[in-house]
Amino acid sequence: MAAKDSTKSGKRKSRPRKGSGKAKAEPANRRERILEAATEEFAEKGLAGARVDEIAKRSECNKQLIYYYFESKQGLNDAVLRRLIELTHREQEKREERGEQLIPWISDDGVSEYTPLWRRFWMWEALETDPRRIPLEKERRAVFRRLGKLVSKDQDRGEIAADLDPEMFALAFSAIREYPHIFPQLTKFFTGESPDAPKFKKRQRAFLDQLRARLRSE
Secondary structure, three states: OOOOOOOOOOOOOOOOOOOOHHHHHHHHHHHHHHHHHHHHHHHHHHHHHOOHHHHHHHHOOOHHHHHHHHOOHHHHHHHHHHHHHHHHHHHHHHHHHOOOOHHHHHOHHHOOOOHHHHHHHHHHHHHHOOOOOOOOHHHHHHHHHHHHHHHHHHHHOOOOOOOOOHHHHHHHHHHHHHHHHHOHHHHHHHHOOOOOOHHHHHHHHHHHHHHHHHOOOO
16 A cells, blocks of 8 residues: 555645745845835934834834844944945946936936935934944945046036036035935025925026036136
8 A cells, every 4th residue: 555645635845945046035035124124214213213123113023133134223224324325336337327427416306316315314413423433434435436536527528627626516516405405494495495396406406507607617
């Protein structure tokens, strides 16, 4: 008599092989969910106000797993920043491949999709962090140095006066873009418009173009 199989169908159930694609993907997906949830939590509340309990709830993962992956809340915050740095570098590379110049990059219609998140991180960081001990300063500095290099390229083409400091120029133009969003109430006091209003964006872009024209190399 043939021995009966332990399954009802008479066929052995196949088990996922160790190291299979599905087995590898699951931890990566959990880690990504945690980072997504942590990004939202840190952007909304800052490092001090963010709660690991809430991140666990948002990501549908337990706290122990979060601490296993990132060790601490600061470690998780640094991982979020590294992720944003990587995504921003990818966006910058795409813009460089298209040959975009400085003004489209730092006018509001050329803003990266990650800039609104960065703005919230910058605001919280300015309140909570000692500027002498900025998290991941070297890595983040690399993101902004690319803007200074864009100015240098514009100077080589005669689009911007060659005697201007390229990093200070990039800082000044970035400040024109970011200030209205970081201080929307002051933007409305000055212009009567919200920084997200199409009318304001049109005025801001026109001003940036006029300003650059005044600073063009003769």
